[in-house]
Each structure stands twice: as C-alpha cells, then as structure tokens.
Amino acid sequence: MTKNEFKLLTESKIVILDGACGSNLQKRGMHSGICPEEWMVNNKDIVIELHKEFLEAGTDILYAPTFTANRIKLKEYGKEDSIAYYNNELVDISKKAVELYRQNTGDMRKIYIAGDITMTGEMVAPLGKLSFEELVDVYKEQMSHLISAGVDLFVIETMMSLQECRAALLAAHELCDLPVMVSLTYQENNRTLYGTDPVTAVTVLQAMGACAVGLNCSTGPDKMHEIIRQMKQISHVPLIAKPNAGVPYLKDGQTVFPMEPCEFSQEMIKLVDEGAGIIGGCCGTTPMHIKKLAESVEGKKAPQINKTHYRALTTERKTIPISLEGRFMVVGERINPTGKKDLQESLRKGDFSLISRMATEQTNQGADFLDINVGMSGIDEKETMLKAMEEVMNVTDLPLLIDTSNPEVMEAALRVYPGRALINSISYEKEKIEKLLPLAKKYGAMFILLPLSDKGLPGNFEEKKQIIHNILDKAFALGLTKEDVIVDGLVNTVGANPNAALDAIETIRYCKNQLGVGTIIGLSNISFGLPKRQFINSTFLAFAIQAGLTMAIANPSQDLLMNTALASDLLLGKEGAAERYIN
Ligand code: HCS
Incomplete structure (x- = not known):
C-alpha cells in the first residue's frame, strides 16, 4: 500500500479496524504464561477463525497478530532466535484468513494487513538502559521480517512513550515507504504513562510523517472524547480511535469488559463526530462489537482533515504553540x-x-x-x-x-x-540545503531560514526576498510547509548601515503578511559598536514586534528587553497580554 493509497482510503470512508486479538484468543483457549506467538502458530485455525469473523464484521485493516513478536519480548520465552519464523507465520495467518474470507463470501473489497508493533517492555535511555539506537534496531529487525512477509502497512500501537513511538517510526521510515499509523495509550488523566499529552504526541508524530495518529486500549470510548477533541484541533492526519470495551473490572477472578456492542458503537459514533476517522476496538471487543460499529457508521462521511499544519515546538511532554498573531x-x-x-x-x-x-x-x-x-x-x-x-x-x-x-x-x-525541535539554522548554501532540509523533514523539526547564500549576505531587501523564496521552494518540494519555517530577519548593525533596522522590519512585515511565515531576529546585532546598547535593542524590539515579529533570540536576564516585549504585546492588544504584563 502506498501512502497515497492510504490517504485516499481514509478520505473515501470511515476505515474499520479489527477488534481485540489477545482477549478474544484468551477466551478461545490461549492461557497466560505461554509465549503468545508460539500458541498462535500452534493454534492457527483459531486465530484464522477470529480474523475471518472480523473481516465478516467489516474490517478494512486487519492487524497481523505480531504485536509482541519483537526480539526483547520473545526473549522472555527464549524464542528470540525464531523472530523471523514467528513474524512470517503470523502474517501468513492473517493472509490465509483474508483468502478464506474471500473464498467463502466472494467479497473482493480491498483489505489491508498491518504489521503490528508495540513497546518492548524495556525502557529507553535516559530512563532505562536501552539506547535509542538499540531500540531503533529492535524495531527494524521485526519490521524487516514483516516487510518480507508482505504486510501492507504498519501500526505502532499501545504506546506509552513518545520517544519509543519516534524510534519505531524512524525504523519504519528507514526501511521502507509503507504507511505507518501510530496509536498511544492514555490514562484517565489524559496523559500516557510517561506523561505525554495528546497534542504533543500528534504534533511530533505527524511532523515526522506518521500517516495517522490516535489512541487505542486505554479506556472505553466514553472516556476518549476530550483526547480526540484535542487531537482534532491540531492534526493534519486522520485520527485513530480503538478503545477497550469499557474500563475492565475483576469478577470472580476474571477480567470483565463491561461495554456491550450496542453501547460501544453508540459511543464510537460520538468519537467519529468529534473527528476519529479510523476506528475499531481493543481489549474486550469481539467481532460483534466491530459488526455493530461498521453498521453504525455505514454511509457516514470520513471526517474532514485540517489543511493547515500546526505551528508548535515541543518537549516529550509539553507543547508550546507558536502563533503569528x-x-x-x-x-x-x-x-x-x-x-x-x-x-x-x-x-x-x-x-x-x-x-x-x-x-x-x-x-x-x-x-x-x-x-x-x-x-x-x-x-x-x-x-x-x-x-x-x-x-x-x-x-x-x-x-x-x-x-x-x-x-x-x-x-x-x-x-x-x-x-519537536527548531533547527538553527538553514541558509541558501549548498551543503545546508542538501543536508539540513531533509533532516527537518525526516525528524519533523521546524527550521530557521537564514537568508544568506554561498555568495554571502544579501545586498538589499530584494536580494534577501529572493533567497527566502529560493529556500522556501526547496523546503516545499520536500513536503515541508510554511508552518515549519521561521525566517531570520537578518539584522545588521545600525552603526554600519543606517537602514539596518528598517530593512529587518520590512523583512518581518513581508514574511508575516505576504508569506504567512514566522520570523525571528538576533536582537543584539542591531546595536553592535554603539553605546547604551540596551536602549537601541529595546526600541528596535518594540518596532519589530509592532511589525509582526514572532520571536527573538535574546538574553532573558535583561529586564528592559523582557518588559519591552510584554509592554509591546499589551499596547498591540494581544490576547492575554494585560494579564501577562501585570504578572
Ligand atoms: N492488538 C492487540 C492490542 C492489545 S493492547 C490486541 O491484543 O488486540
């Protein structure tokens, strides 16, 4: 499956995933304590039957039961050397189920098989001992077997760590061009176990090229509204919702998932209305849950995908939005x-x-x-x-x-x-363009566009504009967007060039009003060589903020600067500026 096919599929309909694998197999005889991969290979008919039931229910994307078939998980059972065997056999089970389903029903609709990947159970550095590169390699190993086995796409699911999602996504992208969906698990406080909020996860993963992002397992669909709402606001890729059949409880030593198929599908429709376009069920959901789900969304249009990209930088646990206004x-x-x-x-x-x-x-x-x-x-x-x-x-x-x-x-x-980091910086110099722009794309970073070229500094505003456009053209050709760019206004010193401030301000206005991109300046250059620099810097800063400057690189210990910035926002009537000034 190509990424474009994936996009067309998700635009054409609400995509139906499957339901639970583990909890259904447990009901059909898989007991705890045994290596699940071994059990499934020894009980192929049972797994094939479950998969066929999901296909009959309306599943478009079937998850191959390769969820824990990575080296680290298999090692718990001493089976790590059989990793190729298990991944191959398990994908074959899904393929066989599709084949039998087609033979039995004559239904030739498109069905895709996703190679299913999850956490290894070992924490990645700096929290754990596993290095980031070791983790990438663990994922690459499993994924390369899944590719040879013929999966159509990947799903990285039940993820609690954003950094581990990044490792798996990079592994997939470094091996192949198949679409990758990434789905995290949230606790009732709307954060993953490692503390990542929904907006941060989507911001990072969609910028890195995940084709769909969302959540699975976690809770029941009734508890997922807020997360889907938050994700929808900032996502430019389809959203996945694959909840459990409610929050489980123990009854007579047995885990019970309380939500029946009807209630489940009614709750799921609300999630679709809030923006989830790829839906299914996780633990506790049966083929009947998926059947009801597919019936209840039949004929419903796929949710609209946001056209604009979200402009923000993040850590692993926090997002700072960047707004031109x-x-x-x-x-x-x-x-x-x-x-x-x-x-x-x-x-x-x-x-x-x-x-x-x-x-x-x-x-x-x-x-x-x-x-x-x-x-x-x-x-x-x-x-x-x-x-x-x-x-x-x-x-x-x-x-x-x-x-x-x-x-x-x-x-x-x-x-x-x-x-999601900000690259400082990319100029119109051959090496920068050839090496750094692709890095911005691959790692989902924003970048500072520095308008100078191999020939040096631009002589005037027209030359500067030309360089900005040259870099933007190259960036857009790689699939980056204007929301990924912050242009450096390139401030000269006013002691040497009386037009230095005006020139930078013209650049800021042009970038904001004509191009719709953010801007930054290195503030202190303006006053280089002059006395009482702080007054020049702060006055220039106020002018630049009025012209629409997004951010400046500066020393925040300088009270005059920080207060000028606060006062400028206040005088420009920006939202929340009065509170920020007073505080
Ligand atoms: N695909 C896996 C996810 C478990 S959280 C399963 O068992 O259904």
Whole structure:
C-alpha cells in the first residue's frame, strides 16, 4: 500500500479496524504464561477463525497478530532466535484468513494487513538502559521480517512513550515507504504513562510523517472524547480511535469488559463526530462489537482533515504553540560558548554544570525556548551537544533550538530529541540545503531560514526576498510547509548601515503578511559598536514586534528587553497580554 493509497482510503470512508486479538484468543483457549506467538502458530485455525469473523464484521485493516513478536519480548520465552519464523507465520495467518474470507463470501473489497508493533517492555535511555539506537534496531529487525512477509502497512500501537513511538517510526521510515499509523495509550488523566499529552504526541508524530495518529486500549470510548477533541484541533492526519470495551473490572477472578456492542458503537459514533476517522476496538471487543460499529457508521462521511499544519515546538511532554498573531516569544541565547571563557573552559573539562545553570536561569527569567550551541575548538561537538541536551532537558521543560552548522551534529541531536525541535539554522548554501532540509523533514523539526547564500549576505531587501523564496521552494518540494519555517530577519548593525533596522522590519512585515511565515531576529546585532546598547535593542524590539515579529533570540536576564516585549504585546492588544504584563 502506498501512502497515497492510504490517504485516499481514509478520505473515501470511515476505515474499520479489527477488534481485540489477545482477549478474544484468551477466551478461545490461549492461557497466560505461554509465549503468545508460539500458541498462535500452534493454534492457527483459531486465530484464522477470529480474523475471518472480523473481516465478516467489516474490517478494512486487519492487524497481523505480531504485536509482541519483537526480539526483547520473545526473549522472555527464549524464542528470540525464531523472530523471523514467528513474524512470517503470523502474517501468513492473517493472509490465509483474508483468502478464506474471500473464498467463502466472494467479497473482493480491498483489505489491508498491518504489521503490528508495540513497546518492548524495556525502557529507553535516559530512563532505562536501552539506547535509542538499540531500540531503533529492535524495531527494524521485526519490521524487516514483516516487510518480507508482505504486510501492507504498519501500526505502532499501545504506546506509552513518545520517544519509543519516534524510534519505531524512524525504523519504519528507514526501511521502507509503507504507511505507518501510530496509536498511544492514555490514562484517565489524559496523559500516557510517561506523561505525554495528546497534542504533543500528534504534533511530533505527524511532523515526522506518521500517516495517522490516535489512541487505542486505554479506556472505553466514553472516556476518549476530550483526547480526540484535542487531537482534532491540531492534526493534519486522520485520527485513530480503538478503545477497550469499557474500563475492565475483576469478577470472580476474571477480567470483565463491561461495554456491550450496542453501547460501544453508540459511543464510537460520538468519537467519529468529534473527528476519529479510523476506528475499531481493543481489549474486550469481539467481532460483534466491530459488526455493530461498521453498521453504525455505514454511509457516514470520513471526517474532514485540517489543511493547515500546526505551528508548535515541543518537549516529550509539553507543547508550546507558536502563533503569528499571538504573544511575542523569547529564545534564550545564553548557552553558546562564543565569547564566554568560563563556558568554554567548563565544556573543555566536560563539566556541564554551567550549562544546567544557564538553562535553569533562562527558564526562570521567562524564556519560551532555549538555544543550544556548543560550537568551539578543542571538544567533540557531537558528544558535547548530546550531553548538553541531556543536562538541559533534566532541568527545564522548554523546547530546544539545536544550533550547529555541522549537519552530523544536527542529525545526532534531532535523532534523540524526544519532541519537536527548531533547527538553527538553514541558509541558501549548498551543503545546508542538501543536508539540513531533509533532516527537518525526516525528524519533523521546524527550521530557521537564514537568508544568506554561498555568495554571502544579501545586498538589499530584494536580494534577501529572493533567497527566502529560493529556500522556501526547496523546503516545499520536500513536503515541508510554511508552518515549519521561521525566517531570520537578518539584522545588521545600525552603526554600519543606517537602514539596518528598517530593512529587518520590512523583512518581518513581508514574511508575516505576504508569506504567512514566522520570523525571528538576533536582537543584539542591531546595536553592535554603539553605546547604551540596551536602549537601541529595546526600541528596535518594540518596532519589530509592532511589525509582526514572532520571536527573538535574546538574553532573558535583561529586564528592559523582557518588559519591552510584554509592554509591546499589551499596547498591540494581544490576547492575554494585560494579564501577562501585570504578572
Ligand atoms: N492488538 C492487540 C492490542 C492489545 S493492547 C490486541 O491484543 O488486540
């Protein structure tokens, strides 16, 4: 199945998934304590029969029962060396069920088989011992067997960790071009066990190229409304809802799922009305639940998909939206060794305490994002960048800008960053365009567009505009959108060029009003070489905010700047600005 076929399918109808695998097989004889893959291979007829029942009920995408057939899970039963065998056999079971269903019914509608992937049970670093790359490899191993076995797409489901979703999604994308759906499990507080909220999960995963995102297992459909509503607001991909048949309870030592097929399907219709377009059932749901579900949405149109993309940066657990009309934002600039002897010295010694302190201080001073730059001589930049990120993420929950001109360092950083980062920066220089733009796409990052080229700085506004358009054209060709871009206004020093401020302001206006992209400036350049710099900086900042500037990279310890920003938002009547100014 191609990604385009997947898109057409989800646009053409409400897509019906299957119901529970595990809980139904348990009712049909699979007991706990045994390796489920082994049981299924030894009881193929039972699994085929269950799959046929789902197909009869109306399933369009059948999940192959490969849920826990990864090396780490199989190892619990000493079966890790049979990973190829199990994945092949289990996909064959699903294929056989489709074949028999077609033979019995003559129904030749399209049915797709998804290779089913889930968590390994081992926590990934820094929480656990498994490194991110080891986890990617575990997923790649299982996925490559599933590809050879002939699955049409992948589903990564019952995920509690966003970072593990990222690892699995990257693994799939590095192996093949098949569509990938990602589905997380939420607790009753609307967060995953690892603390990720629905908006953050969707923001990160759709930017990385997941074809559909959503939730499964968790609770019953009646408890999923808020999550689907939140996801719908910001998603530009279809949403999956595959709940349990209610919240289970124990009765006489048996797990009971309370929701009957009728009630289940009635609740599911509400989720469809709220935006879920790919629906099925998880634990406790039977073929009858799926039959009722398929009947109840028959003829219903697929929910509309948002055309605009969501502009936001995230950590693993928090999203900071960026709005062109919204409040002005500050990127803390201090984690940068240029001109800072003390930071240079400590980094050379491998001491990250100063970086941690800078991160904490800037967070407390009101920065919205933090820039991390460790470019200097005498260190291994990649190693230092990764360590610095880890230390910073330990002390702050602000999203990060990865600030390096080295594409290898950029990739290493984006790979492990567990959310949606901002690349600082991509100019119209051959290497940057060829290496960094594809990284923005692959890792779902936003990027700062720096309007300079191999020929150097643009001579005037027209040249600057041309470079901006050249970079945007390349970005759009890769599938990035205007919501992924923040243009650097490229501020010169007014001491050398009297038009420096006006030129930057013209760029900001043009980007916001004509192109609909965000803008950033490195504020302090404007006053370079002049006395009483803070007055020039703050006055320029007020002008720039009035022209529509989205954010500035600055030192948040400077009260004058931070207060000018707050006052500017207040005077421009921005939403919530009065409260922010007073507080
Ligand atoms: N597809 C799996 C998910 C369990 S949470 C199953 O057993 O239905």
